[in-house]
Amino acid sequence: MGSPSLILALLGLSSVSYYLGWRRSISLAQGAVRNLHSLPGYHGLYTALWAAVPALLLLCIGVTLKGPIVTSIVVSDLPAEVQSLPPERLNLVINDIRNLASGNIASRKSPAMVAAADRYVRLQGYAAIAVTVAVLVLGVFCGAIAWRTIQPGKRARNAVERTILGFLMASSTIAILTTVGIVLSVLFESLRFFQAVPVTDFIFGTEWSPQMAIRADQVGASGAFGAIPLFAGTLLISFIAMVVAVPVGLMSAIYLAEYARPRVRAVVKPLLEVLAGIPTVVYGFFAALTVAPFMRGMGESLGLDVASESAMAAGLVMGVMIIPFVSSLSDDVINAVPQAMRDGAYALGSTRSETIKKVVIPAALPGIVGGVLLAVSRAIGETMIVVMAAGLAANLTANPLKAVTTVTVQIVTLLTGDQEFDSPKTLAAFALGLVLFVVTLGLNVIALQVVRKYREQYE
Amino acid sequence: MAHQPGVAVMEAGALEFRAAEVEDTDERRESRETVGTPFADDPRMTCRDVNVYYGDNHAIKNVSLDIGREQVLAMIGPSGCGKSTFLRALNRMNDTIDGCRMTGEIRLDGQDIYAKDMDVVPLRALVGMVFQKPNPFPKSIFDNIAYGVRIHGLAESKSEIEGIVEHSLKRAGLWEEVNDRLDQPGTGLSGGQQQRLCIARTIAVSPEVILMDEPCSALDPIATAKVEDLINELGQDYTIAIVTHSMQQAARVSQRTAYFHLGDLLEVGPTDQIFTNPIHPLTEDYITGRFG
Numbered sequence: 001m002g003s004p005s006l007i008l009a010l011l012g013l014s015s016v017s018y019y020l021g022w023r024r025s026i027s028l029a030q031g032a033v034r035n036l037h038s039l040p041g042y043h044g045l046y047t048a049l050w051a052a053v054p055a056l057l058l059l060c061i062g063v064t065l066k067g068p069i070v071t072s073i074v075v076s077d078l079p080a081e082v083q084s085l086p087p088e089r090l091n092l093v094i095n096d097i098r099n100l101a102s103g104n105i106a107s108r109k110s111p112a113m114v115a116a117a118d119r120y121v122r123l124q125g126y127a128a129i130a131v132t133v134a135v136l137v138l139g140v141f142c143g144a145i146a147w148r149t150i151q152p153g154k155r156a157r158n159a160v161e162r163t164i165l166g167f168l169m170a171s172s173t174i175a176i177l178t179t180v181g182i183v184l185s186v187l188f189e190s191l192r193f194f195q196a197v198p199v200t201d202f203i204f205g206t207e208w209s210p211q212m213a214i215r216a217d218q219v220g221a222s223g224a225f226g227a228i229p230l231f232a233g234t235l236l237i238s239f240i241a242m243v244v245a246v247p248v249g250l251m252s253a254i255y256l257a258e259y260a261r262p263r264v265r266a267v268v269k270p271l272l273e274v275l276a277g278i279p280t281v282v283y284g285f286f287a288a289l290t291v292a293p294f295m296r297g298m299g300e301s302l303g304l305d306v307a308s309e310s311a312m313a314a315g316l317v318m319g320v321m322i323i324p325f326v327s328s329l330s331d332d333v334i335n336a337v338p339q340a341m342r343d344g345a346y347a348l349g350s351t352r353s354e355t356i357k358k359v360v361i362p363a364a365l366p367g368i369v370g371g372v373l374l375a376v377s378r379a380i381g382e383t384m385i386v387v388m389a390a391g392l393a394a395n396l397t398a399n400p401l402k403a404v405t406t407v408t409v410q411i412v413t414l415l416t417g418d419q420e421f422d423s424p425k426t427l428a429a430f431a432l433g434l435v436l437f438v439v440t441l442g443l444n445v446i447a448l449q450v451v452r453k454y455r456e457q458y459e
Numbered sequence: 460m461a462h463q464p465g466v467a468v469m470e471a472g473a474l475e476f477r478a479a480e481v482e483d484t485d486e487r488r489e490s491r492e493t494v495g496t497p498f499a500d501d502p503r504m505t506c507r508d509v510n511v512y513y514g515d516n517h518a519i520k521n522v523s524l525d526i527g528r529e530q531v532l533a534m535i536g537p538s539g540c541g542k543s544t545f546l547r548a549l550n551r552m553n554d555t556i557d558g559c560r561m562t563g564e565i566r567l568d569g570q571d572i573y574a575k576d577m578d579v580v581p582l583r584a585l586v587g588m589v590f591q592k593p594n595p596f597p598k599s600i601f602d603n604i605a606y607g608v609r610i611h612g613l614a615e616s617k618s619e620i621e622g623i624v625e626h627s628l629k630r631a632g633l634w635e636e637v638n639d640r641l642d643q644p645g646t647g648l649s650g651g652q653q654q655r656l657c658i659a660r661t662i663a664v665s666p667e668v669i670l671m672d673e674p675c676s677a678l679d680p681i682a683t684a685k686v687e688d689l690i691n692e693l694g695q696d697y698t699i700a701i702v703t704h705s706m707q708q709a710a711r712v713s714q715r716t717a718y719f720h721l722g723d724l725l726e727v728g729p730t731d732q733i734f735t736n737p738i739h740p741l742t743e744d745y746i747t748g749r750f751g
Binding site: 338341342343344345346347348349354359 | 582
């Protein structure tokens, strides 16, 4: 029996256990559920969990150990001269045996190996049967014991709830562990990078040209890994984006929350949120093929020198993309300001705009600041638009009409195409990722601090 | 305790006589005509045939009532009887509610406040309002009070604003408690202090009329006593209309009392008389606690 059907069988077993546990608790209750400590459903769940969980754990262990054990038995039966091969060669032989066993083409074929392959197939079959039997027996055994222990006074609810709590904790731990794993992997790769390139050169260097000589005699390929131009470019584009997104988003939020009639709001708000649903790659080619040439044409007619891939074009389009973030979040916070606050202002003879400017917005400010900072981290991490519209030239400039590049763009270019995964060029991507992560984390911490400060003041 | 009833007290004897004369019949119990003395000799606000609708719901039915100058008028009645709605009609706060319609006439010092050319902004400065739940702005104590002064341009200089803030806080009896922390947020005060801050905020724009919508219902008895003292004191200089669920409170702070019942104004009279010798059988039922 394969693992999927085994899992199905376990599910069936636990359903049956549920029913049996439920039945037994009802019959023990002697007609009054009140006599039970826990409701019959909890007794059912208790039995079902005992039937399923230990068996599933055993299945996991069995599946993981099955392969190595079978392989080691097969190897121990191979001729002595094969067993004494160095590990890499031995691995090749094992691979061949596996290939033969699954009917694929193997590079070498000898009667001994064919025999080994047969043995391998046979052992695999035995192992599968052993695991299946063990799992099913364990499931039935544990379920039966749990079923036997059901008594009217049994605290089945507490046990079930503790188990569920365990599942919940395990789920959140998975998310946290994943994050920790990503951070650690980025950190270690970055450390390898910093062995090749000094940290100070990376953080304070003003020149970025990530080419490494593959051969010692190669010309014109001495790498320079100064990240400042990248961060300057990222900040420039994010700044332009925020200049567009914050006023437009905030003002549309104020209109929607305070002025718009319900019918207008019902139409406009979803329309605005459609902006958030457009794939960023679409924004990207819109920026590269429509906005950038338009800017260039405008610049020419004004006598300005605009690069065909300018920070301005990328920033403007990114700003448009971020508008719904700012407006939707601000709209929610503005709506959350209690009506009593507005009534108080109106009752003092405030006009609507005075009420909004001096009472509603200050009251909503923590939420608005939080939304804006969220939008900033989104802008810094945005990739597709800048890949297509901002260019690759690592210019250190504050001129929005020039081409700049960003951290995310460089990570993309460093890791696309055929790469050696141990050259500083590739490892630089991890270092950039690490710094990006640290910056975003810092931003979020600041955002939380700001929000908390205002909270203390206003609640 | 309550101040001596002013204008209306002269008629009280006559009304007592009428009350004694008329039997408590079903016909009288069914009547929705206003009895008592809805009109004052020298009114600050006059309301005639006021009707308020929320959509299809007829919330206020043909109410005619005067609010006397420098007097406290208490409005009592069971929940949902329309007293808060009527109060909010007096400074057009109902305008902010969708689907709320009003007919009839309300005048402040002879001027129709629902006239087409009436600007609600100065009106609401003249007719201030204190709400059921204290609602200080998320600003400092000082700015809470300076807010109205600034938006109406009532002060020329910073020192003038400071003077108004100090005066308003003193009038509201809050100065001693907060003068060393005017820059602290108003929301950090206790409930009773917040409510007095809201009253100070209202006084700061020098209104003529102050409307209070159950100003003590969210306060403890000690804070309530302080706010009631304040209402008694303010009643000497301001015209006040207060909605309350507490009949003791109405008796303590008001000179006249109006009893509302399901959108009808059933009875108006001097507070003493309403509580000792009501004319309308339903008023009597409410006051003696038979319902409500």
